[in-house]
Amino acid sequence: MTFHILVSDPLSEEGIQPLKQEEHLKIDVHTGLSHEELLETIEKYDALLVRSQTKVTKDIIERAKNLKAIGRAGVGVDNIDLDAATEHGVIVVNAPDGNTNSAAEHTMAMLMSLARRIPQAYHSLKQHEWNRKAYVGVELKGKTLGVVGFGRIGAEVAYRAKGQRLNVIAYDPYLTEEKAEKMGIQCGTLEEVIQQADFITVHTPLMPATKHLISRDAFNQMKPGVRIINCARGGIIDEDALYEAILEKKVAGAALDVFEEEPIQNYKLVELPEVVATPHLGASTVEAQENVAIDVSRDVIQILNGGAAKNPVNLPSLPAEVMKRIEPYFNLSEKLGTFSAHLAQEPIEEVSIYYSGDLADLDVTPLTRNTVKGILKRHLGDHVNDVNAPYFAEKKGITINEQKTTSTKGFTNLLTVETRTKSGASKVAGTLLNGLGTRIVKVDAYSVDVVPQGHLLLIRHTDQPGAIGRVGSLLAKFDVNIATMQVGRSDVGGDAIMMLTVDRQIDEDVLQKLQEVSDIHQVKPIDL
């Protein structure tokens, strides 16, 4: 059987050699297709190989009746509709390691260009100007580099920065003090990184939680004269806020490889003399392009031959008979995972998942993977799925335990997720009520009855008269409607919790005000 493969973005010729060597594969390279052209032609292809230019949207996937695999020659899969691919049983693979070095090296090149104003000086010299005064730079030695997002690329940047004698402070929800110490860097909170750094470089994925992570408020907290680098994804930094912060001289300069809109339509930010910019070149080296193309080519061959891919990003449907029995618990397991990730105040070191009642009779491996996915998705984004969740957990040093117990605490089925961090553990349990859907029934030692969806608010407080009223009035003042409210307490006058479901996401300033209400110790918004 012959399989047809479309390469729709420029991929390394050497990198796609593994595909060309397979006799049963026919490869068409058509780069620069418009959306309509791709839509017209996609139906005949069994696999699609892309970089970041091709937008593999839902309508493309729906039209692609023969498509079995999409290979993303690179890391970020934000140009592919993963849900649509999963829904249509299309396996998406990426190449997570192949361009790490190139992206880290590009970040260092941008950092040094920014510090020494090399592109500006080059441009001036090319205009036959000899202007030495205008291009005075700053040294890196002894300065502090803040790294936001300490995954593959963030860590490689930190190694290199130490070679430039920069002090490095990093923030990543999975970075522990121990790991930071081993690398000779400092581990901080996001605020500490933002407040202490002379240079800030971001290396997170782009997802709802990281969109405008570096906002106007963040710029206001930074050292005057800070310099910013983004070689990760446009949108992690709020471009309008950056533009203003540069004009107001709060930010001395920025080096940008990625933009909220690509190709750029509005050039006002890159036209500022303080901005050094490249058109998304982080992975554009001969080596990286060859690596990523080889990695995805091999995975696509595996998939078309019915084998297992090395770097799958999503998961097609499970066999029908397995799915039928465990499907009702899927939503619950992921939601409990996400809820647990919100409860943890520090990097999670261990996750124990307890299955009891009806659940104890099932093959729960897919549920465990799904729970772990729910936990990791909070910080790793949508490229974590049921297939690669255990891999990422191991990479982040998180131990996963799965246990079946007989104790059901009166429920016919009970799923309990316990997360352990360096300084303690928290627990959340849920159940599937016959005909009524899923419920969270326990948070730590407190019994509750909450539908795990929408905008929740977990408040830890001291059981005192008026506490509930104060929270209710404050939310009403900010026009936040409470849909449901549960309270639980250890004993009279002791520690207590409130679990609220509210009708909209709560703004940062309202959270701050809640935090200031007397007898309240902690306020946690949880979006499920």
Ligand SMILES: NC(=O)C1=CN([C@@H]2O[C@H](COP(=O)(O)OP(=O)(O)OC[C@H]3O[C@@H](n4cnc5c(N)ncnc54)[C@H](O)[C@@H]3O)[C@@H](O)[C@H]2O)C=CC1
């Ligand atoms: N400019 C370019 O050409 C290239 C850009 N990239 C982009 O670089 C970024 C990083 O890639 P990798 O290091 O390979 O990914 P990775 O998955 O190894 O690391 C991302 C890290 O961000 C952390 N993170 C998530 N949310 C966070 C938050 N709110 N605050 C702090 N940290 C958070 C995660 O815990 C994770 O450790 C991605 O956006 C990727 O698409 C990657 C290659 C080339």
Ligand SMILES: O=C(O)CCC(=O)C(=O)O
């Ligand atoms: O394909 C490219 O050049 C972009 C690489 C990239 O942004 C990624 O791997 O996330």
